[in-house]
Amino acid sequence: MNEQDLARKIARHLDYGLDEIRPDTCHRLLAARRTALARHDAPQPAFGLAWAGAVKDHLYGGRLTVAHYVIAAVLLAAGGAGITYWHMAGDEDADVEINLLTGELPINAYLDSEFEAWLKRSSQ
Secondary structure, eight states, X not given: OOHHHHHHHHHHHHHTXXXXXXXXXXXXXXXXXXXXXXXXXXXXOOOSTTHHHHHHHHHHTTOOOHHHHXXXXXXXXXXXXXXXXXXXXXXXXXXXXXHHHHTSSOGGGGSOHHHHHHHHHHHO
């Protein structure tokens, strides 16, 4: 049995008893169908970066040269350097962490001894 035979059998089964439906039922079914179709929203186009390829093809005729790749690499490197600088400039405890990790100063040099004294005074 191929797909066309199966489709015919399904259509015959769905059409079975169609002649026995009363006219008022047919009108109600037709009205319900029209209402459902009226409420159905047509699919809207999705907005996104789908237009980017078309812009590239329009500007460059679909050809990318070595210069385009060099410009892209330079922009990528500049962006990476900028992000790295931004993260390093925002880290205020970097000197303390580096000195602790390299072992140049002992951990006790960075501990707050006044906090322990405050704890002793507040418990009395």
